[in-house]
Amino acid sequence: MEIILKQDVKKLGEKDDILNVKPGFARNYLIPQGFAVIANDSNRKILAENLRQVQFKQDKLKKDAEVIAAALEGVTLSIGAKAGESGKIFGAVNPLQIAEAIKKIGHEVDRRKITFETDVKFIGSYVANVNLHKEVKVQVPFEVVAE
Incomplete structure (x- = not known):
């Protein structure tokens, strides 16, 4: 079963990773605890949009830092x-x-x-x-x- 991690989980993966895990582990532990969601099409699109927004913010912060460094x-x-x-x-x-x-x-x-x-x-x-x-x-x- 494919899942998307919503936060870091020790010995499993980091936030926003798409992983294959056993169905029972996902249904009984990861999803009810709020650690993961099922990796369906809509959740993948949400993940892609979130990653794009985070990357945009990081690029903006880096550009601002480069302007200050140049000054x-x-x-x-x-x-x-x-x-x-x-x-x-x-x-x-x-x-x-x-x-x-x-x-x-x-x-x-x-x-x-x-x-x-x-x-x-x-x-x-x-x-x-x-x-x-x-x-x-x-x-x-x-x-x-x-x-």
């Missing part, structure tokens, strides 16, 4: 921080400050997608890794200056 290429951000005489700043520069500096340029970036290779605790030049999409990543140089 961030060659830009050096300047982050102001209070610092002591030795060049050590009070506290540390965090991703929120980088996200706000990028927002001033005119692009919205989620702070949770910004990481640093090293802790930013001194005045100087650093690089922030911005993961805009699973396939689009950009490194943004920034400089920490004393206020």
Whole structure:
């Protein structure tokens, strides 16, 4: 019996997979639990439309990420921080400050997608890794200056 999985099932398959399973397993477990539906013509058309819509959304997100990445290429951000005489700043520069500096340029970036290779605790030049999409990543140089 052919079924379409509505969600991931361990040791069986992932969401939107079309599988052949024994009829009793499908009728008695997968379908009543809401894990699957029968793979008839109408359900196959619904699956194809859903996959097409998901692909369209993913392509749009990737294009938006590429536009932001192109805008961030060659830009050096300047982050102001209070610092002591030795060049050590009070506290540390965090991703929120980088996200706000990028927002001033005119692009919205989620702070949770910004990481640093090293802790930013001194005045100087650093690089922030911005993961805009699973396939689009950009490194943004920034400089920490004393206020």
